[in-house]
Amino acid sequence: MRSFASAWSVIQGSDAGYARFYGTDNDATAGCDGGFMSIVQGEDRPVLERGPGLPTLQRLVDRANGSDSITVLINHFTRGETVPAHTHHVEEVLLVIAGECTVNVDGRQKTARAGDVVIVQPQADHSISHHCDEPCTVLAVLGSPDVQIGATK
Structure with missing residues (x-):
């Protein structure tokens, strides 16, 4: 079983290009169980600068790259x-990877720190803010490969 740090290095993209899990550099090598699993390399996914007051956004996985x-x-x-x-029409899970942030879900405000997970139900009004000197990184997993990002209430 991989450690969290090891899994995170895979998510962030420690190798170039698409690869097959257990394979190397685009190999179609089967894993120990004979199955294949694509790895999306974080370094190959663009980071979107969304403007003043908004965090950068990197779309790692969606329908366009295999999900x-x-x-x-x-x-x-x-x-x-x-x-x-x-809001989203699907459930969203937020994992704070580094730092801390304030998450507001349907008017309930809580501080979430590295290692904390926030589950946001479909249609729940939610926001995330960051007011500390230390940077904060939040991984979001949404229950659809076609989620549109950018529309606000």
Whole structure:
């Protein structure tokens, strides 16, 4: 079983290009169980600069690069940045990877720190803000490969 740090290095993209899990550099080598699993290299996915007051956004996984079930995003926050209030038609799971942030879900505000997970139900109004000097990184997993990002309430 991989450690969290090892899995995170895979998510962030420690190798170039698409690869097959257990294979190397685009090999179609089968894993120990004979199955294949694509790895999306984080370094190959663009980081979107969304403007003043908004964290950068990296769309790691969605239908466009092979997922049939989920979207995976990474938000990188610096002091004073906020993801404004919005909703999704699917459940969203937020994992704070580094730092801390304030998450507001349907009017309930809580501080979430590295290692904390927030589960946001479908249609729940939610936002994320960051007011600390230390950067914050939040991984978001949404229950659809076709989630549109950018619309706010």
